[in-house]
Amino acid sequence: xxxxxxxxxxxxxxxxxxxxxxxxxxxxxxxxxxxxxxxxxxxxxxxxxxxxxxxxxxxxxxxxxxxxxxxxxxxxxxxxxxxxxxxxxxxxxxxxxxxxxxxxxxxxxxxxxxxxxxxxxxxxxxxxxxxxxxxxxxxxxxxxxxxxxxxxxxxxxxxxxxxxxxxxxxxxxxxxxxxxxxxxxxxxxxxxxxxxxxxxxxxxxxxxxxxxxxxxxxxxxxxxxxxxxxxxxxxxxxxxx
Amino acid sequence: xxxxxxxxxxxxxxxxxxxxxxxxxxxxxxxxxxxxxxxxxxxxxxxxxxxxxxxxxxxxxxxxxxxxxxxxxxxxxxxxxxxxxxxxxxxxxxxxxxxxxxxxxxxxxxxxxxxxxxxxxxxxxxxxxxxxxxxxxxxxxxxxxxxxxxxxxxxxxxxxxxxxxxxxxxxxxxxxxxxxxxxxxxxxxxxxxxxxxxxxxxxxxxxxxxxxxxxx
Numbered sequence: 001x002x003x004x005x006x007x008x009x010x011x012x013x014x015x016x017x018x019x020x021x022x023x024x025x026x027x028x029x030x031x032x033x034x035x036x037x038x039x040x041x042x043x044x045x046x047x048x049x050x051x052x053x054x055x056x057x058x059x060x061x062x063x064x065x066x067x068x069x070x071x072x073x074x075x076x077x078x079x080x081x082x083x084x085x086x087x088x089x090x091x092x093x094x095x096x097x098x099x100x101x102x103x104x105x106x107x108x109x110x111x112x113x114x115x116x117x118x119x120x121x122x123x124x125x126x127x128x129x130x131x132x133x134x135x136x137x138x139x140x141x142x143x144x145x146x147x148x149x150x151x152x153x154x155x156x157x158x159x160x161x162x163x164x165x166x167x168x169x170x171x172x173x174x175x176x177x178x179x180x181x182x183x184x185x186x187x188x189x190x191x192x193x194x195x196x197x198x199x200x201x202x203x204x205x206x207x208x209x210x211x212x213x214x215x216x217x218x219x220x221x222x223x224x225x226x227x228x229x230x231x232x233x234x235x236x237x238x239x240x241x
Numbered sequence: 242x243x244x245x246x247x248x249x250x251x252x253x254x255x256x257x258x259x260x261x262x263x264x265x266x267x268x269x270x271x272x273x274x275x276x277x278x279x280x281x282x283x284x285x286x287x288x289x290x291x292x293x294x295x296x297x298x299x300x301x302x303x304x305x306x307x308x309x310x311x312x313x314x315x316x317x318x319x320x321x322x323x324x325x326x327x328x329x330x331x332x333x334x335x336x337x338x339x340x341x342x343x344x345x346x347x348x349x350x351x352x353x354x355x356x357x358x359x360x361x362x363x364x365x366x367x368x369x370x371x372x373x374x375x376x377x378x379x380x381x382x383x384x385x386x387x388x389x390x391x392x393x394x395x396x397x398x399x400x401x402x403x404x405x406x407x408x409x410x411x412x413x414x415x416x417x418x419x420x421x422x423x424x425x426x427x428x429x430x431x432x433x434x435x436x437x438x439x440x441x442x443x444x445x446x447x448x449x450x451x452x453x454x455x456x457x
Contacts, residue, residue: 050359078365088360092378092453101374102364147360154364 001025001061002047002158002191008055009042016042018213019056024158029190031200031221034210035236040193041085043210044162047191048080049073060158078106081151085163087143089135095122096131099150106154114153121149125179141172145179152183159183161192197240201225209233247426251417258413259434261327265399265409268331270392273338280339281346282372294343301340307401309333314405330402334395341391349384350376382453389446393439410434 002024009017017039024030032040045051047058049065058065063076090098099118103109109117122128125145135143144164151159161180165173177199184190184203194200200207200221207224209217209232217230228234280298284291301309313333317324324332353376361371403412414431418424 045359048363050363074362074365074367077363080363082363084356084360086356088354088356090357090361090375090379092382102366105370105374106365150364 001059002189003059004043004047004056005058006056007043007046007053007058009039009046009051009053016213017046017053020210020213020215022208022215022218024189024191026157026189027187028205029184029188029192029203031192031194031204031207032210033194033197033200033207033236034216038210039213040210041162044082044160044191044193047160048077048082050082074106078154079157080160081154081156081158082160082162083144083147083151083164085166087140087147087167089138089143089146091135093134094131095127095133095135095138095146098135098146099153102150103153117153118149121152122146124152125149126175139172140168141175144168144172144176148176148179148183157189159188159190161190161194163193163195166195195240197225197237209236211236245421247417247421247423247430251421251427252430254417255410255413255431255434258408258410259438261407261409262396262399262435263438265327265330265334265402265407266392266396269334269338269395269399272331272335273340273342273391273395274388276335276339277342278346280343282350284343284347285350298340298343301337302344306333306337306398307404309337310401310405326402326406329405330399330407334399334402337398338391338395341394342388345384345387345391346380348387349380352383353379385450385453386446389442392442396439396442397435 002022004020004022007017007020008015016037020039020043022030022043032043034040042051046053047060047065053066057067060076060080064071065073065076090101093101096115096118099122100111100114103114103117104111107114119128119131122131125148127142127145127149130138130142130146135146138146148159148164164180165176168176173196177196180190180192181199181203190203192200192204202221204221206218207221208215209224209228209230211232217224217228217233219229223229224233225237228237280291280294284295310330310333314326314329317329357375357379358371361375362368366374399409400411402409403415408416410431414427418427421427
């Protein structure tokens, strides 16, 4: 379970997240929607400690992410996979090596074990025929699926998606969304920051509308997307169509 | 007998000088690269804290190498160090290389985007694992052409050590010129030897780069 309590985050004088409360239960898919600059992506980075927070607390399975001296962030991050908008492939490694690296070096698995896991995950996302290819030779959609496999290879309990399709050409969005949909159907706990409203409605158990660094409205997609209670949510959804 | 024409022995003498040039280059690059990698990483990781280091290295990049040789040689005598001229040459050139190499490494490390760093850290990799498996290999590819340039530059800068009494390629050539009075001919041969040595280095660089480029 991810518990986010009254989290505040600012970059210098610029407050980005201004008191967010959000709980994500095991097996749940929660989508975060909202305009740019509403603090959605920043919050995601705070969940696995890639960004610091100034106030509040974030707990993952009871482990305090911020400000607790006993927390081993490197260990915690192994169970929180994250996929970024810019897929961030390691360009000097093959697709297979990209996915094998963390299981080998972080988990300390033997080469053949790590390779078996990587091959399985790459086949899972439909890249079984690209193992020896370098990322530079892949399309954006393929690189993003590789990034998903790379995160999955650590067998995470949670997957965070930070606008995973925003940087893709329109015709490549579908293949990545299909992969994400597949994960949700397998019961993966997921937090998605997304601009794909229709996709969010299809896969989410709950949708949170962020506005001005706070959760402005949250509920099942039938409520937040189909029948928003807040006028700002309504305006936002109208503007995205 | 004192011959006034260019003999096989003269060519041998020049090749011996070229060997000294190569040895100097090798030692200077070894010292300079080792120090440059460490200092460059420090400069990239702690830019504020290492500002004084940058100022210091700027001195070595800004003062003509010839002055550095002569000053260091004099300092050596004042301090009573029993170093050979060759050792002095290696150390001065090594520091000079380190100053350049630090900047080459620093810019290479900074070329690795913060996003790629984050991706590595998000997988649970530690700072040093990220450095070893992601940042250093990526930075090496970016820095390599600059480093090859440095090798080529240093190989030619070694000619300045003739001022502290080392017989390398250029000094050997001058000795021969004094005797046979054929400066253009002898310098052409010296230039050709420099060219062949540089060509070897540049060729190695191309081979390595090509292997990397196949992956992009």
